[in-house]
Amino acid sequence: MIRLRPHRPAAPVLALAAGAILLLGACGSPGSSSQSPSDGASDSGGAAAAAATCPAIPDDQLVVLEDDQHLQTVDNVIPAVNAAAADADPGLVALLDSVSAALDTDALVALNKAVDVDRKTSADVAAEWVEAEGVAPSESSAGQGRPIAIGAADFSESATLGNIYAAVLKAAGYDATVVTIGNREAYLPALEAGTQIQVVPEYAGTLAEFLNKAANGADATPVASGDLDATVAALTSLGADAGLTFGAPSAAQDQNAFAVTQAFAQEHELTTLSDLAAACQGLVLGAGPECVERPFCQPGLEEAYGLTFSDFRALDAGGPLTKAALQQGEITLGLVFSSDGALAAG
The missing domain is CATH 3.10.105.10 (Dipeptide-binding Protein; Domain 3)
Structure with missing residues (x-):
């Protein structure tokens, strides 16, 4: 499935960290295309039993975790x-x-x-x-x-x-x-x-x-x-x-991505989604309601990374509801878009 590319709102959006870790280059429209999880799924699921249940940590700053198993389709x-x-x-x-x-x-x-x-x-x-x-x-x-x-x-x-x-x-x-x-x-x-x-x-x-x-x-x-x-x-x-x-593809991508708060990432030393799977399970995921069925979203996170979720909150696809829920500690992981201008806002 391909996500629909949203209109960029003219109104100010919520602030995210400038240092977000973004997936680049050869590694998934508005809405980005997505692929079914590959057979080369992460072995982080094997560590799931040892991973802790990690409560959300509120923070105004958000960071995007690298999609190191290439769940998303490239969209350069x-x-x-x-x-x-x-x-x-x-x-x-x-x-x-x-x-x-x-x-x-x-x-x-x-x-x-x-x-x-x-x-x-x-x-x-x-x-x-x-x-x-x-x-x-x-x-x-x-x-x-x-x-x-x-x-x-x-x-x-x-x-x-x-x-x-x-x-x-x-x-x-x-x-x-x-x-x-x-x-x-x-x-x-x-x-x-x-x-x-x-x-x-x-x-x-x-x-x-x-x-x-x-x-x-x-x-x-x-x-x-x-x-x-x-x-x-x-x-x-x-x-x-x-x-x-x-012409030649650029390194710039506008695709689906998953974010946590900066405080949460620092607490658990996270830079990638595989890091998250190794450290934490029983997460609360927030995204648009279609996420529970889309292969690039909850099913893909479960299959490719071995992540487990205790709850899903139907919010919006990369919009202000999801970002606010992350910042307020209502969810631990949220769907955002990798080129969101708020990623550079201070």
């Missing part, structure tokens, strides 16, 4: 490009790849904080980031004034990424604009046609499964996994049939 930010536009302009993808090379999850969290918490515009935040990272090319004539339109979905992270692409392309001499075209069902046909938009910031795992189901039916065998290279290979093949090509 990746530039999706109309294939005809890329063929006509060989330098286009290389410019977008310069963004991927500079972008990681910590940077994405900071970008989202600037927009969603600090209330800056996506265009201003993008321009500041491009300048600070030195991503803009020194050669300003490559685009020769050619028009190019970057599509963005209707949530702030996509708008910010689209504006970053546009800023880099403008610096290279393109007449670049950002066009907001709703959800994937609306913008993907426009990208495939290549007349209204030619580039979109996408998410590798989620798009791979979207194209997979479009081509092979709703019950198609999943092609996205916790393996970034394999997921991008599947995405590239499916994209070619749809008239799309892709």
Whole structure:
């Protein structure tokens, strides 16, 4: 299953620790894609009998525990490009790849904080980031004034990424604009046609499964996994049939993640979900009500990590209810999103 990518709220969100430990690189839309737990499940379940029952510890600061068994499907930010536009302009993808090379999850969290918490515009935040990272090319004539339109979905992270692409392309001499075209069902046909938009910031795992189901039916065998290279290979093949090509995936991910309070993590010396399974059992899990059935959520945590839960609280998927319940000590483990701007809020 693929989680639905939520709209980023404009209102301030609850503060989380800036030092959150995030899953990066090759190790799972809004809503991130998810996979069924693999056969290589953690052996932490064997230590479950010896693990203690650990009560929640209230704390305003939260940290994300690393998904070291790769329960989640990779969902790295990746530039999706109309294939005809890329063929006509060989330098286009290389410019977008310069963004991927500079972008990681910590940077994405900071970008989202600037927009969603600090209330800056996506265009201003993008321009500041491009300048600070030195991503803009020194050669300003490559685009020769050619028009190019970057599509963005209707949530702030996509708008910010689209504006970053546009800023880099403008610096290279393109007449670049950002066009907001709703959800994937609306913008993907426009990208495939290549007349209204030619580039979109996408998410590798989620798009791979979207194209997979479009081509092979709703019950198609999943092609996205916790393996970034394999997921991008599947995405590239499916994209070619749809008239799309892709740049290099960035290290930045927007995917499901699980958080505890910083005080709880420090008390039990936790950095990974395997650490949690070895130290604690009988946890109280908080997430959206669908978590009890989704393979990336409670069933996956039980199978891949051997975690046990004494209670489940139906709250929201990575939203303020779950984060508040963690902070107030009502739950010990909560579902959040890895690029949530609140992860950088102090």
